[in-house]
Amino acid sequence: MMTPIRIGTRGSALAMTQTTSVAERVGDLAESSYELVRVRTEGDVLKGSLSQIGGTGVFVAALREAVLQERCDLAVHSLKDLPTLPAPGLTLAAVPEREDVRDALCARDGLTLATLPDGARVGTGSPRRAAQLRAARPGIEVVDIRGNVDTRLGRVAGLVSGAPGDLDAVVLAAAGLRRLGREKAITELVDPAVMLPAPGQGALAVECRESESAPGLREALTSYDHGSTRLAVTAERAVLWRLEAGCSAPIGALARVQGDELALEAVVCSLDGRSILRLNRTAPVGDADAASQLGHDLADELLAAGAAGIAPLTT
Template sequence: MAPGSPGSPGIRVGTRGSTLALTQTTTVAERVSGLAELPYALVRVRTEGDVLKGSLSQIGGTGVFVAALRDALLEERCDIAVHSLKDLPTLPAPGLTVASVPEREDVRDALCARDGLTLATLPDGARVGTGSPRRAAQLRAARPGLEVVDIRGNVDTRLGRVAGLVMGAPGDLDAVVLAAAGLRRLGREDAITELIDTDVMLPAPGQGALAVECRESEAMPHVREALAAYDHLPTRLAVTAERAVLLQLEAGCSAPIGALARIEGEDLALEAVVCSLDGRSILRRTRSARATDAVAAARLGLELAEELLASGAADIAPLNS
């Protein structure tokens, strides 16, 4: 359904104002609107992450993209809010609940390089941009000869930093690394020169997934039912296990930690990596368990995190952030 006319009952959907956020939110809004048989209207919310400059670690981690949207929910300026799940802090917000986790997109990181280069064919000394300590550490581990450059900005801004990718843009880098999911949602797959294998670069916990948050006291039953129907259990189980690793490690969303869970037969298989910032120390562990609900998935993540800590994770990475 299209957004309703002014004054008509409907679903107010909170979103950040970036092109990617609007694209993701519109997809979710249309689906929930159709399931609930109610019109929707987008409510744009400007977050600290959209205003502040500097690296994510300097301005408070990826949670800076979430707080203003959560305030809008609690103040009843919107009924649901759509987040990139990897941006959500691991602790829930009082009064709010993640009512739906839709089916996940591609979990992998994508290299977008000049001249069709790949991670293996980039020459030593090539300048590769990323704003993620996790990506930076795994890049340094895989290719110690590369120069990793800290960057920020929206997708188009980052792609414009790569020589020859965007007409008239600076082109001062040889490549950037972005989430494949965001590029796909924006129809920018043409910029991808390599989908980086998860054996080389584990994604951030929750990468490729969206989270639809609402108030615990949400009064519109059609909306709650629609969100429940939109929830994708395999995705929810996977991201629950991944985020439990972060929670138990007491690590922030921007810590150099990757995690990925997959359904394998009747089991949930979870893999996690903890890296030193310079990429010289890498600790990688896997664990599987039967996980048919979120409690079992979370337990799997907590157990793997404990194994990582017992193996020296706290000595490798800056945790407790």
């Protein structure tokens, strides 16, 4: 490829870091240079909670449009932000190997979820995290917050010098903290047994045009794709699709390849954390269609067990 690969990204520090890591690897595989194209999305402009402004899909639409309009060759997303329905004209060309899937508590004074005092104020912008926090620790106060990683860390008392420090803790994705080199802020990696992550959490998504035919690029993306990660996130996202739930619904899902089996666990929560339905299912490792079927089957079990009466599912 003679011309640089143009890779679309949001402008946040985390997005730029994630996209740069993808760009370097794809560039190496395609034996090409690259350039980053910053795209401002609705999620970067609109205020309010994610549920009010349209869910995490608001971070994706403008990037997809940039690829379709050929202003970019690729777009890099956090996979958990990607709507479950594909965009016409685009394909999910690569899912790189996943980072840590867990949620991370970043608290004052080294506190953990168990040692936070009753009445502690814990910040998150995720209904899924909020519901599971309330279930695990009914005595704490969950505060809805927005902002980038450093803004959120600054809300925790004593974590960032000169920052407001009006909260006792925040919960963020461990993967994002690691990618930004903010691991020291983590006081506890929350066990998935306590807090199941969002479908696709810790993974990245690389989209390109279905018609993309630049020499070496599609081959590079195929090589970059990580098979076990793709199977896992395919199963997780199939749960969301079958439940007709959006990215910001109080639903967690985690799949893992364990030997010759794909194990999937999912949770549906009421917003107040008082009702939680958690089920698991396994299937032989197969292709993406088999992974999707596993997700659909588990979602059907959740619905049969009353999931629709627990959480607001329809988008």
